[in-house]
Amino acid sequence: MNGQKEPLLAIRNLHTRFHIFEGVVNAVDGVDLEVFRGETVGLVGESGCGKSVTALSILQLLRCPPAEIQGRILFEGKNLLDLDREGIRKIRGNSISMVFQEPMTSLNPVLTIGEQISEAVRLHQGMPREEAWRWAEQMLQMVQIAGPKAAAREHPHKLSGGMRQRAMIAMALSCNPQLLLADEPTTALDVTIQAQIMSLMMRLKEDFDTSILLITHDLGVIAEMASRVIVMYAGKVVEEAPVRALFKDPRHPYTQGLLGSVPIIGRKGVTGRRLQEIPGVVPGLLDMPVGCRFHPRCPRRMDICCEKEPPMAILGEHRRVCCWLERNGVA
Amino acid sequence: MLNYVIKRLLSTVPVLIGISLLLFFMLRMLPGDPAQVLAGQMAPPEEIETIRKQLGLDRPIYIQYASFLSRLARFDLGRSARTQNPVTEEIWARLPNTMLLAVVAITLACLFGIPAGIISAVRPYTWMDYLVTSSALFGISMPVFWLGLMLVIVFSIMLKWLPAGGTGSWQHVVLPSVTLAAFVVAFIARMTRSTMMEVLSQDYTTTARSKGLKEQVVVIKHAFRNALIPIITVVGLQFGLLLGGAVLTETVFAWPGLGRLIVDSILARDYPVIQGVILIFGLLYILVNLVVDVIYAFVDPRIRYD
Amino acid sequence: MTERVSPAACRVESQRKDSRLRRNWAKLRRNKAAVFGGILLVIYLFTALLAPVIFPGSPSAPNLIQSLEPPTAKNLLGTDELGRSILGRIIYGSRISLLIAVGVVSVGLLVGVPLGLISGYYRGKVDFGIQRATDAMLAFPGFLLALALVAVLGVGLKNTVISIGISMVPIYIRLVRGCVLSVREEVYVEAARAVGTRDLGILFRHILPNVMVPITVQTSLAMGTAILFAAGLGFLGVGVQPPTPEWGAMLGSGRVYLFNAPHVATFPGIAIFLAVLSFNLLGDGLRDALDPRFKL
DSSP, X not given: OOSOSSOSEEEEEEEEEEEETTEEEEEEEEEEEEEOTTOEEEEEOOTTSSHHHHHHHHTTOXXXXXXXXXXXXXXXXXXXXGOOHHHHXXXXXXXEEEEOSOHHHHSOTTSOHHHHHHHHHHHHHOOOHHHHHHHHHHHHHHTTOSSHHHHHHSOGGGSOHHHHHHHHHHHHHTTOOSEEEEESTTTTSOHHHHHHXXXXXXXXXXXXXXXXXXXXXXXXXXXXXXXXXEEEETTEEEEEXXXXXXXXXXXXXXXXXXXXXXXXXXXXXXXXXXXXXXXXXXOOXXXXXXXXXXXXXXXXXXXXXXXXXXXXXXXXXXXXXXXXXXXXXXX | OHHHHHHHHHHHHHHHHHHHHHHHHHHHHSSSOHHHHHHOTTOOHHHHHHHHHHHTTTSOHHHXXXXXXXXXXXXXXXXXXXXXXXXXXXXXXXXXXXXHHHHHHHHHHHXXXXXXXXXXXXXXXXXXXXXXXXXXXXXHHSOHHHHHHHHIIIIIIISOOSOSSOOSSHHHHHHHHHHHHHHHHHHHHHHHHHHHHHHHTSHHHHHHHHTTOOHHHIIIIIIIHHHHHHHHHHHHHHHHHHHHHHHHXXXXXXXXXXXXXXXXXXXXXXXXXXHHHHHHHHHHHHHXXXXXXXXXXXXXXHHHHO | OOOOOOGGGGOOOOSSHHHHHHHHHHHHHHOHXXXXXXXXXXXXXXXXXXXHHHSOSOTTOOOGGGTTOOOOSSXXXXXXXXXXXXXXXXXXXXXXXXXXXXXXXHHHHHHHHHHHHHHHHHOHHHHHHHHHHHHHHHTSOHHHHHHHHHHHHOXXXXXXXXXXXXXXXXXXXXXXXXXHHHHHTSHHHHHHXXXXXXXXXXXXXXXXXXXXXXXXXXXXXXXXXXXXXXHHHHHHTSSSOTTSOOHHHHHHHHGGGTTTOTHHHHHHHHHHHHHHHHHHHHHHHHHHHHOTTOOO
């Protein structure tokens, strides 16, 4: 983003399909995205739009079959999908790490926190057990857990939700990865803890010089943390923009709907509009509408939207929209 | 931890009381005179009188129960109506034999069942999985005594490799313990498989993989450690059930254990022995469950501190 | 001896019942093993119901001239020690075992389900009492409990059904109670109570439907277990008494002739095996189809 030529992560035409009895589910249907060094890119969308599946596809954490991943996922220039099992294992937890949504269920209940944090660093960096444990304690300190030495000896169920999430972050950052995939890291937490975790992540990003792909449905989190935003709907990217531009001037009707549906006290006075909802529901992944996937719910749909899928229109650097409205010059 | 053990010990008390009540009332529910029943068909009238005094049948019921409990505490279970030996003696002579079969059977079952279940869960819907699951299904559908008889037909009659019954050498142990183990190994394999599959689909397994751990490590260190908890419970349960299955197996193989004793006693209406054996089975089962619960606490850190 | 069904299986949403039913049926039909079990079961029921048609004549009438004959064209599975056709006795035996299975499960359901519902819903002292009694009963392996009850009640078909049935009761109580406990915490139950629904209404409209799933699975497995237990009792001579053709009893009396006429003991065992297998296959298939956790 800062004049860099090569992105750290470049996803090109990613298709992730699930073969189930009822048919084929195209969870991710032709997604392109890029993350540059030092950035925090937000990936936004409702539940079921394919954002988590995108992240899981990067690290190949999906069971194939029934999943099937196609396309190119370039990390530092190399296609991750070309790697064999050993190859992707060396990347996981090492160059690319992941933080998950539910800290309660994402930590192993029978192993101590210290054990779970030191695993990655013992594996990838060959650290002996003693040293790795001390490193785990240090990591716990860095994520601002009080009494890190004691915490390392505890099991997950003894920690609060916020502490568990911090521990997960410590686990993910323990090998100093270049890229952190954060899948709804604050969704399961209380609002006040959310704020703490967010600021922690921002600080750690600076300290460790890690890029973050932040996946969430919460626009507030995006506003706080991301520098660039990608909006997904029903398996496709519908809009991408720098964060300020997105909030000030959303182009895609879906993004407009999302922003319009955030409750703000005194909204009418500020924006001149009342709370808007997007009518209808997200289509089931097995019955996708023909043409633009959003057209059944779009307040500005045209005839062509019901027939053909819109092409991606490039509006500037890191700014694109997938909508027929752009094509016709109607904004 | 100690608290937990003490609590568990205390919780067995109501169950023990329940069992003693069960036994106490069982005798009195039978038609006829309880003293006569205890003494047996052939007993002389003096014998019956002695027992009647012992039971205190004219006293109020709670005094009878109290004396019953005090006799239990002194390990006085009466005398066998058939052999006139003290019941405790009869039981003591046969208990080691039953335990031997049960221990060998459960060991065999775990040695084969747990790995089979793990393999099945890690490679589901492959030929290995189908082999394990269908064998296991057959195993739990087969009557254990029929399997015993079939094994006798093949290995004793046709091949003449192993003896058809009795005790004496390790060869005598093989067929009965394999028969006993058959059902258990099937059960354990199924339980292991379903538990492992459930654990492998948990979030923390994905987290472990996302750290780049080798699949073996994920399966054994992360998944199996969690699956161990319910598996241990099941193994303990099965050990108790083995005591029940031993009844049929011991009959088939003429194995001199508690199972044969109770069957013979039922057929001969030898109530003191029936009572005694039921009591012992109940006690053993409770003991096994207690041990399992304690092991549980060692393995599952969540239980330890609550 | 039966596997436990998870109480989590009973947390199903009550919306869209019809499509859910159709979907589950489709899932069940896809499960080849369950279909096979279903077919076996149908054959079994068929045999039991139409026994006199398939095999006319009395299965228990002795015919000592042709005793202990191996399988021939006349007697497809040979004859037993009293010269009776083993095939005929197996066919009639299917009635007996079916009767036992149904009887046992009825006892278990009729006694166990209400007790489990009450225990789980009302908690308190009632729950405590019922649970301790259940604990005491579950302190014994099922077969042993049935055996003990037979010792008290005596032998014969009726007592066999009662004994095994009673030994099933604590399992049903536990199962139902576990289910009730997890369902009663659900928000919709709280909502129903907030609206003023009476206890009985809640029990019937909200809790019972969710309990149906594990009960159905357990019942299928329990029927197989009942047949195994009854056969065990028959084998030991303390179950159904001769001359009634019960498979286990046939095995028991055939045991003596193992050396010279092994077919007498072999074939009834195969019959038991197939019957129990069919119940287990079906029960497994039902569990996979109905348990919402196993969605693939």
